[in-house]
Amino acid sequence: MLKIENLSFVYKRSQKKLFDNFSLSVEKGKVYGLLGKNGVGKSTLLYLITGLLMPKSGKVNFDNEDVSKRLPKTLQDIYIVPEEFDLPPISFRKYIECNKSFYPRFSEENLEKYLHCFDLNMDVHLGALSMGQKKKVYMSFALATNTSLLVMDEPTNGLDIPGKSQFRKFIASGMSDEKTIIISTHQVKDVDNLLEHVIVMDSNKVLLNESVSEICQKLLFVETSSNDSAEEALYISPSIQGKSMILPNKENEESAINLELLFNALLTDTDKLKVYLQN
Structure with a gap:
């Protein structure tokens, strides 16, 4: 179009x-x-x-x-x-x-x-x-x-x-x-x-051009006070609940996209996230 x-x-x-x-x-x-x-x-x-x-x-x-x-x-x-x-x-x-x-x-x-x-x-x-x-x-x-x-x-x-x-x-x-x-x-x-x-x-470049469904199939957005998944997290940010994390969605779990977290993660380390989004 x-x-x-x-x-x-x-x-x-x-x-x-x-x-x-x-x-x-x-x-x-x-x-x-x-x-x-x-x-x-x-x-x-x-x-x-x-x-x-x-x-x-x-x-x-x-x-x-x-x-x-x-x-x-x-x-x-x-x-x-x-x-x-x-x-x-x-x-x-x-x-x-x-x-x-x-x-x-x-x-x-x-x-x-x-x-x-x-x-x-x-x-x-x-x-x-x-x-x-x-x-x-x-x-x-x-x-x-x-x-x-x-x-x-x-x-x-x-x-x-x-x-x-x-x-x-x-x-x-x-x-x-x-x-x-x-x-x-x-x-x-x-x-x-x-x-x-x-x-x-x-x-002057596009960091991401992807459907929300594809993003959520490959990435898991989590709010937690636990440190259990911190080692495998692709990105971590402090939140009221403790931590906001982006994890690889290995088990095809459902989660709502967190655009603010995704945006900050892409600016911090685009290549790291793209490895998972392009697989």
């Missing part, structure tokens, strides 16, 4: 390439988590994917079309929710009327359903909403466009605790086999139960 090939990019005022010969592929019908430290280029990558920035060299192909050409058939099938945005001080119904025609599969019925996830409706005025409410409304419109690719940059920033819980329900209600969602975030605990695939970036 999405293929990035030999991508290079540099900002005009920078002397260092942010991406150099960077490649990545994304499949259809999954929720992806894009993780990485500050400054590695996650937001920039999202803008390159959606055609808002142009690469110095290389290509971003979406359904076999170069997104930098900004063809109407490509733009009507991609939507981005940036971390920061402005909405005009008009009624939401007016906003819908002005923008829905750009997206042939837009559904007002779906929009009402998504707004309901956030305890909102279409009879709101955008100028009277808080930043958190604006984000909920904007994300609801984005999902209702029914584009094949939806890209979201730090979507849970600015949401309160109930809003973050509602967000998980909201994303789950909008998924289908024809839709792909890429979520770039530092708030991994807000999305760890949503993700089907994890991409971890660092210093």
Whole structure:
């Protein structure tokens, strides 16, 4: 669905390439988590994917079309929710009327359903909403466009605790086999139960591009106060319970993925984890 090939990019005022010969592929019908430290280029990558920035060299192909050409058939099938945005001080119904025609599969019925996830409706005025409410409304419109690719940059920033819980329900209600969602975030605990695939970036390279099911088949995530398994642990971090550990999943046990632990382990010793993930 999405293929990035030999991508290079540099900002005009920078002397260092942010991406150099960077490649990545994304499949259809999954929720992806894009993780990485500050400054590695996650937001920039999202803008390159959606055609808002142009690469110095290389290509971003979406359904076999170069997104930098900004063809109407490509733009009507991609939507981005940036971390920061402005909405005009008009009624939401007016906003819908002005923008829905750009997206042939837009559904007002779906929009009402998504707004309901956030305890909102279409009879709101955008100028009277808080930043958190604006984000909920904007994300609801984005999902209702029914584009094949939806890209979201730090979507849970600015949401309160109930809003973050509602967000998980909201994303789950909008998924289908024809839709792909890429979520770039530092708030991994807000999305760890949503993700089907994890991409971890660092210093112009992909450290991990793997499905959650494959990760959990090969790695075991454990919270314990015991030292019994410490010797075979691939990574250990202190926790309230005592220790958070990643172990080889030798007995095919079930465990929920701990994205924060996985991310820190990859940054500490990528090769050590890859030995088990690639077997």
